[in-house]
Amino acid sequence: MTARPAATDVSQQGTLLPKTDAAVPPDLGRAERRDWRALLNNKWVLRALFYGAIAVAWQVTAMVKGEFFLPTIPATISGFGELFTEGYASSLLTSVRQLVLGFVIALAIAIPLGALMGRSKIANDIFAPWVNTLFVTPKQTLLPILIIAFGIGFWYRAWVVILFAVFFPCINTAAGVHYVDRELREAARAFATGRWRMLTRIYLPAAAPFIVAGIRLGFGMAVKGMVIAELWILADTGALLETFSRSPMRLDLYYALVLLIIGFAVAVNELLKWAERKLRPAAHMAGQV
Amino acid sequence: MPSELDQASVEVQGVNKSFRHQLEDTDLKVLDDVSLSFQGGTFTCVVGPSGCGKSTLLRVIDGLIPPDSGVVTIGGEVIKKPSLDRGFVFQQFNLLPWRTVIANVEFGLENLGVGKEERRRRAKEILKIVELEDFERYYPGQLSGGMQQRVGLARALAVDPSILLMDEPFGSVDDQTRMLLQDELLGIWEKNQKTVIFVTHDIEEAIYLADRIVVMRARPSRVTRIVDVPFGRPRDESIRGSAEMGRLKQEIWNELKSGATVEG
Numbered sequence: 001m002t003a004r005p006a007a008t009d010v011s012q013q014g015t016l017l018p019k020t021d022a023a024v025p026p027d028l029g030r031a032e033r034r035d036w037r038a039l040l041n042n043k044w045v046l047r048a049l050f051y052g053a054i055a056v057a058w059q060v061t062a063m064v065k066g067e068f069f070l071p072t073i074p075a076t077i078s079g080f081g082e083l084f085t086e087g088y089a090s091s092l093l094t095s096v097r098q099l100v101l102g103f104v105i106a107l108a109i110a111i112p113l114g115a116l117m118g119r120s121k122i123a124n125d126i127f128a129p130w131v132n133t134l135f136v137t138p139k140q141t142l143l144p145i146l147i148i149a150f151g152i153g154f155w156y157r158a159w160v161v162i163l164f165a166v167f168f169p170c171i172n173t174a175a176g177v178h179y180v181d182r183e184l185r186e187a188a189r190a191f192a193t194g195r196w197r198m199l200t201r202i203y204l205p206a207a208a209p210f211i212v213a214g215i216r217l218g219f220g221m222a223v224k225g226m227v228i229a230e231l232w233i234l235a236d237t238g239a240l241l242e243t244f245s246r247s248p249m250r251l252d253l254y255y256a257l258v259l260l261i262i263g264f265a266v267a268v269n270e271l272l273k274w275a276e277r278k279l280r281p282a283a284h285m286a287g288q289v
Numbered sequence: 290m291p292s293e294l295d296q297a298s299v300e301v302q303g304v305n306k307s308f309r310h311q312l313e314d315t316d317l318k319v320l321d322d323v324s325l326s327f328q329g330g331t332f333t334c335v336v337g338p339s340g341c342g343k344s345t346l347l348r349v350i351d352g353l354i355p356p357d358s359g360v361v362t363i364g365g366e367v368i369k370k371p372s373l374d375r376g377f378v379f380q381q382f383n384l385l386p387w388r389t390v391i392a393n394v395e396f397g398l399e400n401l402g403v404g405k406e407e408r409r410r411r412a413k414e415i416l417k418i419v420e421l422e423d424f425e426r427y428y429p430g431q432l433s434g435g436m437q438q439r440v441g442l443a444r445a446l447a448v449d450p451s452i453l454l455m456d457e458p459f460g461s462v463d464d465q466t467r468m469l470l471q472d473e474l475l476g477i478w479e480k481n482q483k484t485v486i487f488v489t490h491d492i493e494e495a496i497y498l499a500d501r502i503v504v505m506r507a508r509p510s511r512v513t514r515i516v517d518v519p520f521g522r523p524r525d526e527s528i529r530g531s532a533e534m535g536r537l538k539q540e541i542w543n544e545l546k547s548g549a550t551v552e553g
Contacts, residue, residue, distance in 0.1 A: 183379065183381055183383045184383055184385065186353060186379075186383070187377070187379060187383035187384075187385075188396075189353060189371055190351055190353055190371050190375075190377035190379075191371070191373065191377070191396060191397045191400055191444075191448075192370075192371050192372055192373050192397075192400055193400055194400070197399075197400065201396075201399075202385070205385070205387050206387070208387070279387075
């Protein structure tokens with residue numbers, strides 16, 4: 001076990017316990033228990049334990065059941081290398097390009113539409129039923145319609161991404177703009193703020209934390225949309241996922257590819273979380289809003 | 290040619306305003322045929338119990354709320370919407386929490402289309418007047434209530450309005466801070482006499498600050514009395530404890546009491 005020496009390390013550094021005379025350990029049993037508790041309060045220790053256990057379970061299962069069932073961790077890691085050396089990664093890159101374009105279009109629709117719905121009762125009355133219905137519709141069921149409309153090329157895939165990604169940022173922007181503090185609006189009006197500046201200097205900044213949260217949720221949906229779109233027509237990343245998963249010898253590549261997609265989504269999500277924190281300065285949270 | 294002071298004089302003529310009471314589905318008369326005039330360059334306080342419509346009156350004068358009938362004219366012109374010729378200071382400060390102190394002060398100047406460097410220069414100048422020059426990079430949420438209201442005052446002063454409308458501006462800060470802010474406001478006003486209309490429910494504050502006090506009552510909301518304050522300028526702390534202060538406070542309180550209700 002690695003945890004035990006770590007526990008004594010901590011007490012020797014004296015960060016948690018005062019140094020005791022080694023010759024007279026007053027209550028060693030209790031001191032050790034406190035070390036343990038301190039370790040379990042550290043989220044990184046907890047995570048290392050939990051995910052370490054999963055990794056061990058993965059490796060053991062793979063070794064017992066064999067590579068047709070589950071590739072070993074080293075095999076999966078070498079699968080990453082192969083994805084890049086064999087040129088498979090370029091398929092992922094093509095997919096990401098469509099994802100990015102689709103996502104940017106989705107935001108270009110979602111944020112102005114959301115802002116309009118948040119500001120105008122008429123716009124909200126018109127668009128809310130449509131947005132709310134599509135929001136809860138399983139988007140997969142609509143894919144054939146998009147294939148009929150756009151074929152199976154670039155625009156089909158971009159539109160699937162848009163369809164998946166557009167709703168969260170739209171609904172969040174609408175809510176954020178709608179609930180801007182009445183008193184802030186009044187203050188801005190008292191300073192003779194024009195309509196356009198009202199939107200750009202009051203409504204959007206006030207709603208920014210909502211909007212970025214919506215963008216983050218929307219991005220998760222966009223990645224989902226990208227993979228589902230390609231699985232339906234077996235193109236690029238979707239085709240690779242299908243091929244690797246169906247040929248048992250290539251399960252290592254399948255796992256590597258899945259982890260790569262997850263890693264990409266997590267990385268972008270973290271980036272957006274960082275942006276979210278930046279847009280919400282400590283002062284903003286401590287202040288009136 | 291009307292003089293500068295005439296330009297800054299405010300006339301309220303026969304203003305009526307009702308609000309719909311949501312729950313009872315009735316109209317609540319907030320201003321009942323209010324007529325008042327405010328001479329350019331004078332400091333007027335409006336006192337009255339809560340619910341007497343004094344804040345509404347201030348918003349009608351600014352153009353934030355349209356009256357149901359009657360007009361407000363400033364320098365002879367009918368007011369239809371807010372203008373940067375009037376500066377507004379709110380009870381709850383209403384600063385933009387995502388902007389720094391200096392960016393908040395610049396807000397009105399941006400609306401006026403003042404260039405960036407000139408904006409910064411003027412904002413710094415005003416922040417010095419309200420003694421916040423060391424806090425220009427702070428966010429409102431990092432400041433105390435009194436400091437936030439100094440930012441609110443700086444924001445209103447930055448556009449150099451001829452009329453300053455103040456809605457219980459010191460009602461949300463503690464007593465000591467309030468007295469300091471009153472002195473600060475008097476200091477600023479005595480140097481550059483704008484027309485000030487200052488709403489408060491604090492009788493002593495009204496006497497300490499104003500040339501003239503408008504007393505309002507609730508239900509029906511109307512002006513019941515106008516009191517001239519006999520103290521000269523510049524004023525200092527000594528008048529707070531004077532016999533004349535005590536007499537005036539009693540006089541205004543008697544006036545308010547006759548119109549006050551427990552629920553008011």
